[in-house]
Amino acid sequence: MTITKRIKETTLKYPDVAAIYSKNKEGIFENISHKDFFRKIEIAGAGFIEIGVKRTDHVGIISDNRKEWIISDLAIMGIGAADIPRGSDSTTIEIIFILNHADCKIVIAENSALAVKILENKNELPLLEKIIIFDNNNSSLVDEKKGNINIITFDEVMVLGQEKLEKDKEVFERELEKGNLDDVATLIYTSGTTGIPKGVVLTHRNFIFQLDRVTGKYLLIKPSEIMMSILPIWHSFERTCEYIFLEAGGAIAYSQPIGSVLIADMAAMNPQWIISVPRVWEGVRSAILRTVKKGKKISKILFKYFVFIGELYNDMVARLIGTVPQFHKRSRILDISFSLLPLLLLWPARMLAKVVVYKKIRKLFGNRFICGISGGGALSSGVRRFFNAMGIQVNEGYGLTETAPILSVCMQKRPVHGTVGPLFPGVEFKVLNKELKPVPHGKQGVLFVKSDQVMKGYYKNKEETDKVLQDGWLNTGDIVIATINREVKIIGREKETIVLNGGENIEPVPIENKCLESDYIDQIIVLGQDQKFLTALIVPNFELIEQKAVELEIPYMDKEELVLSSGINEIIEKEITSRINAKNGFKHFENIFRFRLISKSFEVGKELTPSLKLKRPVINEIYAKQIKELFK
Numbered sequence: 001m002t003i004t005k006r007i008k009e010t011t012l013k014y015p016d017v018a019a020i021y022s023k024n025k026e027g028i029f030e031n032i033s034h035k036d037f038f039r040k041i042e043i044a045g046a047g048f049i050e051i052g053v054k055r056t057d058h059v060g061i062i063s064d065n066r067k068e069w070i071i072s073d074l075a076i077m078g079i080g081a082a083d084i085p086r087g088s089d090s091t092t093i094e095i096i097f098i099l100n101h102a103d104c105k106i107v108i109a110e111n112s113a114l115a116v117k118i119l120e121n122k123n124e125l126p127l128l129e130k131i132i133i134f135d136n137n138n139s140s141l142v143d144e145k146k147g148n149i150n151i152i153t154f155d156e157v158m159v160l161g162q163e164k165l166e167k168d169k170e171v172f173e174r175e176l177e178k179g180n181l182d183d184v185a186t187l188i189y190t191s192g193t194t195g196i197p198k199g200v201v202l203t204h205r206n207f208i209f210q211l212d213r214v215t216g217k218y219l220l221i222k223p224s225e226i227m228m229s230i231l232p233i234w235h236s237f238e239r240t241c242e243y244i245f246l247e248a249g250g251a252i253a254y255s256q257p258i259g260s261v262l263i264a265d266m267a268a269m270n271p272q273w274i275i276s277v278p279r280v281w282e283g284v285r286s287a288i289l290r291t292v293k294k295g296k297k298i299s300k301i302l303f304k305y306f307v308f309i310g311e312l313y314n315d316m317v318a319r320l321i322g323t324v325p326q327f328h329k330r331s332r333i334l335d336i337s338f339s340l341l342p343l344l345l346l347w348p349a350r351m352l353a354k355v356v357v358y359k360k361i362r363k364l365f366g367n368r369f370i371c372g373i374s375g376g377g378a379l380s381s382g383v384r385r386f387f388n389a390m391g392i393q394v395n396e397g398y399g400l401t402e403t404a405p406i407l408s409v410c411m412q413k414r415p416v417h418g419t420v421g422p423l424f425p426g427v428e429f430k431v432l433n434k435e436l437k438p439v440p441h442g443k444q445g446v447l448f449v450k451s452d453q454v455m456k457g458y459y460k461n462k463e464e465t466d467k468v469l470q471d472g473w474l475n476t477g478d479i480v481i482a483t484i485n486r487e488v489k490i491i492g493r494e495k496e497t498i499v500l501n502g503g504e505n506i507e508p509v510p511i512e513n514k515c516l517e518s519d520y521i522d523q524i525i526v527l528g529q530d531q532k533f534l535t536a537l538i539v540p541n542f543e544l545i546e547q548k549a550v551e552l553e554i555p556y557m558d559k560e561e562l563v564l565s566s567g568i569n570e571i572i573e574k575e576i577t578s579r580i581n582a583k584n585g586f587k588h589f590e591n592i593f594r595f596r597l598i599s600k601s602f603e604v605g606k607e608l609t610p611s612l613k614l615k616r617p618v619i620n621e622i623y624a625k626q627i628k629e630l631f632k
Helices: 003-013 034-050 067-078 092-101 112-119 139-145 154-167 171-178 204-214 236-247 259-269 278-293 297-321 332-363 381-389 462-468 508-515 542-551 566-577 616-622 624-630
Strands: 018-023 029-033 058-062 082-086 106-111 130-135 150-153 184-189 199-203 226-229 251-254 273-276 371-374 394-399 406-409 428-432 444-450 473-482 488-493 521-527 534-540 592-597
Touching: 003 034, 003 067, 003 171, 003 204, 003 236, 018 034, 018 067, 029 034, 029 259, 034 067, 034 154, 034 171, 058 067, 058 092, 067 082, 067 171, 067 184, 067 236, 082 092, 092 112, 092 184, 106 112, 112 130, 112 139, 130 154, 150 154, 154 171, 184 204, 199 204, 204 236, 204 406, 226 236, 226 259, 236 251, 236 273, 236 394, 259 278, 273 278, 278 297, 278 371, 278 381, 297 332, 297 381, 381 394, 381 508, 428 473, 462 473, 488 508, 508 521, 508 534, 521 616, 534 542, 534 566, 534 624, 542 566, 566 592, 592 624, 616 624
Parallel strands: 018 251, 058 082, 058 106, 082 184, 106 130, 130 150, 226 251, 226 273, 273 371, 371 394, 534 592
Antiparallel strands: 018 029, 184 199, 394 406, 428 444, 444 473, 473 488, 521 534
């Protein structure tokens, strides 16, 4: 059994149900049925065979989200080869390193510009023989650079595939039937938050382990339901979610994580599901709050009150139905008794709020929206509570590329918020302290897992593999607290732990997430390794602080001058101290003693990974001077 075989089985069940929605040249969504989708996979697979792709070959795919990507991916895996994906926004250095390290003879490039990037560095790719281009919109420049490299368009591959199938209609099917669970499906190179990217070797077994567990018990996905795709398709989280939806008979609609584009696409497609990273959910919440702040004072007061009512009501419901995280055994009698009276008192206000406030916010998500899944990083509790208060279900999932990647997700019917849900059945796990001794429920330690979804290892990198994988046990590097019901709460990353010179161990992520609940803070990194206290670099929300500057009559010429304003810095300081304090569960040494506002946002490919995680070592290097001044 392989992923492509599983998608074929879906085709037989739901041949006429839409599988893919993508925009045509006029920007209008068009759909492809599951039957026609698999036929395209078959044709592409035959075409790849015709141009020389063989079982166990490694084929690079340097492209962003599009229907040709998923068709190529499933076709390549269907004939027993493996793909090596990367986004088009990757640096040339990353692309060339990955293609060379992964031994790619054939590479698919999204367009001519990317093909030229590769061709200009062909001397560093001694195995490279062919480049396939999805959009060959500047063929003359490609021809000028190609040398002895064979260039072919994806359309030509499809023509070759069609012709081959006319001569031998079983050519793709024969290769498909040879596939098995332990065939390598892909090499996904880590985003490189530290050091050189490592090629995670994932098999079909790794992915199928999740396909067998997610749908039904965790997520109730039905045929024809639409998942809005906005994350990079090459990223393991997005990619696995697409397999899950396609196998369930659902459909993928390709959009972009750009506010105006996404809102328009959601209106056009009316999706049931959105899969995204925390930063996108934070952005949507901030946009809603900015709109509210432009209204009348009474509207702002009512909105804040009704959000509070919704959050408190949900807290009481969780106590009543028993979905409060049980880090220690809780008394059901006490929980039920404690929740009944508040629920009765809150119910009228919540009903009013549903009509006055929640209904309007829900409209932004369409009238069929079921659930949003956040992964690829920790979701701020404030953001989650905000959406859930209005009946917009946003659940967290958890995993890492080395586990293909989903290890757990909050169950759709009974989500235990405050956790990332229970680890999948069949996943063995243990939480260990620094001495590698097991810790009890409710105590934090590093999560180790063992299951059929754990990677084979890092490609051509035994040393790094041995550091994290021993006797089948993978050290996730994540600091967690486990409940008595197999749910886990993510605290932070072991490598990100800050140790002050007084010996205090601090996880920066909870502090950063709490600060990000402020409308005035867009990005933040907490610093302090081997120092006396914590500091932070902060990218403010420039739209809001510019409005505040006008309101307070603060003169400024540009962003550089604005972030130095004492008035603006006082606002940010109040935002931080109102959140990072003992009342909210933070210790005194977790306070941010100093901070510096910076005038330029962190960028993907520079300070951020494609999944919008902070590249902490890179930020430390870029802002070394500013950081040094903070600790003077």
